Amino acid sequence: MAKMQKEYNLSKNQQIVFDIIEKSSEPVKAYSILFNVKKKGIKAPPQVYRALEKLIKLGKIHKVESKNAFVACKSSNCEISKATAFSICEICEKVTEIANNKLSNFLNSFEDKSGMKYKKYNLEFFGLCKKCKKT
Amino acid sequence: MAKMQKEYNLSKNQQIVFDIIEKSSEPVKAYSILFNVKKKGIKAPPQVYRALEKLIKLGKIHKVESKNAFVACKSSNCEISKATAFSICEICEKVTEIANNKLSNFLNSFEDKSGMKYKKYNLEFFGLCKKCKKT
DNA sequence: CTTTCAAATGTTATATTATTACATAGTGTT
DNA sequence: AACACTATGTAATAATATAACATTTGAAAG
Ligand SMILES: [Zn+2]
Ligand SMILES: [Zn+2]
Ligand SMILES: [Zn+2]
Ligand SMILES: [Zn+2]
Numbered sequence: 131m132a133k134m135q136k137e138y139n140l141s142k143n144q145q146i147v148f149d150i151i152e153k154s155s156e157p158v159k160a161y162s163i164l165f166n167v168k169k170k171g172i173k174a175p176p177q178v179y180r181a182l183e184k185l186i187k188l189g190k191i192h193k194v195e196s197k198n199a200f201v202a203c204k205s206s207n208c209e210i211s212k213a214t215a216f217s218i219c220e221i222c223e224k225v226t227e228i229a230n231n232k233l234s235n236f237l238n239s240f241e242d243k244s245g246m247k248y249k250k251y252n253l254e255f256f257g258l259c260k261k262c263k264k265t
Numbered sequence: 266m267a268k269m270q271k272e273y274n275l276s277k278n279q280q281i282v283f284d285i286i287e288k289s290s291e292p293v294k295a296y297s298i299l300f301n302v303k304k305k306g307i308k309a310p311p312q313v314y315r316a317l318e319k320l321i322k323l324g325k326i327h328k329v330e331s332k333n334a335f336v337a338c339k340s341s342n343c344e345i346s347k348a349t350a351f352s353i354c355e356i357c358e359k360v361t362e363i364a365n366n367k368l369s370n371f372l373n374s375f376e377d378k379s380g381m382k383y384k385k386y387n388l389e390f391f392g393l394c395k396k397c398k399k400t
Numbered sequence: 401c402t403t404t405c406a407a408a409t410g411t412t413a414t415a416t417t418a419t420t421a422c423a424t425a426g427t428g429t430t
Numbered sequence: 431a432a433c434a435c436t437a438t439g440t441a442a443t444a445a446t447a448t449a450a451c452a453t454t455t456g457a458a459a460g
Contacts, residue, residue, distance in 0.1 A: 180408075219381070236371055244361060246352050247398065249355075252391075254386065256386065276438085308440080
């Protein structure tokens with residue numbers, strides 16, 4: 131029953147870029163991707179950035195704004211990639227996508243006096259991870 | 266009783282950069298600042314980026330990560346600049362700092378199973394502002 | 401099968417954002 | 431004065447991202 135999710139019809143470049151991000155244990159930068167795919171025939175920034183843009187639209191990856199880096203979506207709840215939350219360790223820089231219903235419910239239903247209706251959000255928490263707290 | 270907050274001892278460059286950001290009704294980009302302060306003797310990027318860095322540390326300004334732009338702090342609650350929330354209109358790009366106790370209380374006390382203690386966060390909401398909703 | 405249209409690709413050049421490195425100058429304290 | 435600390439000035443370059451245009455691919459319709 132695991133991995134029932136269909137692997138969608140990614141194009142060649144999209145699949146190459148996605149594979150790199152998915153395999154990485156940490157956020158990947160665009161030019162690091164570019165460097166790593168030179169051997170596969172992708173030679174120029176636009177090819178990478180286009181794939182990234184599409185993958186974001188599909189919700190397969192997210193951009194970690196404070197790091198200008200990209201991670202594969204782990205929560206599969208944000209298929210449309212419109213509600214993302216991350217925890218970021220300030221020492222080891224580990225980034226983890228937060229999947230927490232209480233949090234997402236709260237934020238998805240948040241309204242303030244401005245009269246603005248929020249369709250989308252990005253939240254980045256900073257602190258010390260368990261490991262780094264010990265030191 | 267308004268504006269009791271002391272105007273701190275900003276250095277010359279810090280004050281120049283801060284004035285520009287504070288006077289602007291929208292987020293200001295670093296190189297836009299640079300362009301605007303050429304006449305005041307600030308000539309190179311590091312001078313601007315250093316001032317920005319210090320102003321962020323002081324909590325006088327915030328960086329809007331999704332836009333690589335800077336806004337003056339309006340809430341005066343985030344002196345230490347460790348908890349910021351913005352609403353961003355996807356059409357007119359208007360950015361507003363959100364000061365909402367329910368939101369900040371919720372986020373400041375948020376904990377998840379990861380065992381990570383969060384000291385700081387940045388939240389960016391996207392949607393349509395009142396004006397743009399009408400069109 | 402051919403026409404068609406949208407999506408994806410390839411390529412060159414350039415724009416935008418940010419930092420490194422090193423030299424110099426001001427400021428307050430002992 | 432000697433010291434430490436913060437801020438400044440300057441040149442060069444690194445890192446991130448987009449513009450513009452030509453070409454190819456792939457699915458859908460006729
Ligand atoms: Zn996700
Ligand atoms: Zn850590
Ligand atoms: Zn603020
Ligand atoms: Zn608007």
